[in-house]
Amino acid sequence: MRPIAIIGSGIIGLIAAHALRKAGYEVTLYSDRTADQWLNESAPTGTAARFEMALSFERELGLNHWDGVAPRGEGVFLTFCPTKHNPLIRLLGRSEKPFQAVDMRLQCHRWMNDLEDRGGRVIIENVTPERLDGIAAQHDLTIVAAGKGDLCRLFPRDDARSPIAAPKRHLAMIVATGRMAVDGCPFLPVKFEFLGTDGEIFLAPYHHKDHGPSWNIVVEAQPGSRIDRYDDVRSGADALAITKSLVEELFPWSGEWVRSMKLADPRGWLTGRITPTVRKPFATLPSGGIVMALGDTAIAYDPVAAQGANSGVKQTRHLVGRIVARGDRPFDAQWIAETFDEFYEEHAHWACTFNNLFLDPIPAAGKEILIAQYGSDGVAQSGQQRIANAFFENFNDPRTLTPAFLDMNRARAFIAERTGQPWLWNAIRGRGRVAWNQISAS
Numbered sequence: 001m002r003p004i005a006i007i008g009s010g011i012i013g014l015i016a017a018h019a020l021r022k023a024g025y026e027v028t029l030y031s032d033r034t035a036d037q038w039l040n041e042s043a044p045t046g047t048a049a050r051f052e053m054a055l056s057f058e059r060e061l062g063l064n065h066w067d068g069v070a071p072r073g074e075g076v077f078l079t080f081c082p083t084k085h086n087p088l089i090r091l092l093g094r095s096e097k098p099f100q101a102v103d104m105r106l107q108c109h110r111w112m113n114d115l116e117d118r119g120g121r122v123i124i125e126n127v128t129p130e131r132l133d134g135i136a137a138q139h140d141l142t143i144v145a146a147g148k149g150d151l152c153r154l155f156p157r158d159d160a161r162s163p164i165a166a167p168k169r170h171l172a173m174i175v176a177t178g179r180m181a182v183d184g185c186p187f188l189p190v191k192f193e194f195l196g197t198d199g200e201i202f203l204a205p206y207h208h209k210d211h212g213p214s215w216n217i218v219v220e221a222q223p224g225s226r227i228d229r230y231d232d233v234r235s236g237a238d239a240l241a242i243t244k245s246l247v248e249e250l251f252p253w254s255g256e257w258v259r260s261m262k263l264a265d266p267r268g269w270l271t272g273r274i275t276p277t278v279r280k281p282f283a284t285l286p287s288g289g290i291v292m293a294l295g296d297t298a299i300a301y302d303p304v305a306a307q308g309a310n311s312g313v314k315q316t317r318h319l320v321g322r323i324v325a326r327g328d329r330p331f332d333a334q335w336i337a338e339t340f341d342e343f344y345e346e347h348a349h350w351a352c353t354f355n356n357l358f359l360d361p362i363p364a365a366g367k368e369i370l371i372a373q374y375g376s377d378g379v380a381q382s383g384q385q386r387i388a389n390a391f392f393e394n395f396n397d398p399r400t401l402t403p404a405f406l407d408m409n410r411a412r413a414f415i416a417e418r419t420g421q422p423w424l425w426n427a428i429r430g431r432g433r434v435a436w437n438q439i440s441a442s
Helices: 011-022 035-041 052-060 104-117 129-137 150-154 236-250 252-259 308-326 333-357 364-372 383-396 402-406 408-419 423-441
Strands: 003-007 026-031 073-081 089-099 121-124 141-144 170-177 189-195 199-208 212-221 269-273 282-284 290-293
Touching: 003 011, 003 129, 011 026, 011 052, 011 104, 011 308, 026 104, 035 104, 052 089, 052 308, 073 383, 089 189, 089 364, 089 383, 104 121, 129 141, 129 150, 129 290, 141 150, 170 199, 170 236, 189 236, 199 236, 212 236, 236 252, 236 269, 282 333, 290 333, 308 333, 333 402, 364 383, 364 402, 364 408, 364 423, 383 408, 383 423, 402 408, 408 423
Parallel strands: 003 026, 003 141, 026 121, 073 189, 141 290
Antiparallel strands: 073 089, 170 212, 170 269, 189 199, 199 212, 282 290
């Protein structure tokens, strides 16, 4: 068995370890904490909601321990306001394949124990760049899946694939318990509140390690906006209180719903900033050894469109297939670059493009699609509903709709195909419904 080292015991590192172990490789996982420390002494580093393409791989690996207990997120309920208290567009998109977000502290705890039970080796060590050289010398391939920490800086930024040079949002995340239903929605969705002048707040159904069904709240504040209030937060209770106040002030239709939410645990929160970045897929160490980047270490996403964990799982599936196909040949820099380029062109390019669309004003073609779906209710299989459902499905596979968001001709062809009617008729009807809604609300 060829020995492979994985640095990092987050979701992507552990999925890679399990996949490689299943494929017959000798796997050593380096973790900066024990399984029990993951469960009891750590904070979640994000929502990590995954859609069907990612979840199907986890099921293949026998890692789907929470299918029977985690909330079944069935779609999206989006409200877009160009200005304060002006809900211009509403979208209810639904899928037959639910998404799932499980407390990563619980997952990493279980998956680390599973890995040892399945013959993988786990070493508890905080790997430094200097130590990485020695590890790489002992293994045929060393994969760095250490998130956005110090080790990712070994991998140069790919400027051609990283159009954003600074954080577009100031972030906060809070895990809270509360009523597991959303008024006005016939299914359990991720609830998006968009305010064009200030940023976004979204709430995703979540399985907390202690409380079970709960909500993971992510705040995406445009710098200097009314939502940008978290710089001095020092506790989860304060972060939740600010979030409740923001929802009451800016999205009052959801105020009563969030008012009774409670912090799930003292560690269940964080704040930060992310510059969306694609890095070169390999780094050359002082000894001349080569290591490979995976997951957030390779591609850092802003969490706004939930692409980080999904992209990381897809990259892992792709990588393991290429490792198996490589046989006994060396895992050299050229092979690493080719393997990553294949994945980037097939999947990650569209995931990055779709994710970054949320950080800037919606392009005209995207607006055309959102207007054409107006009137979807999450239930009927009308043309409008099929458009809304396709929007939600794009989170699972960003290749499906992202090109149409960028090109008006494609957008209009997509609208006509999904509704069975000329795009112009849908454009006129959608604008009429939007206008009527604005008159009714005034």
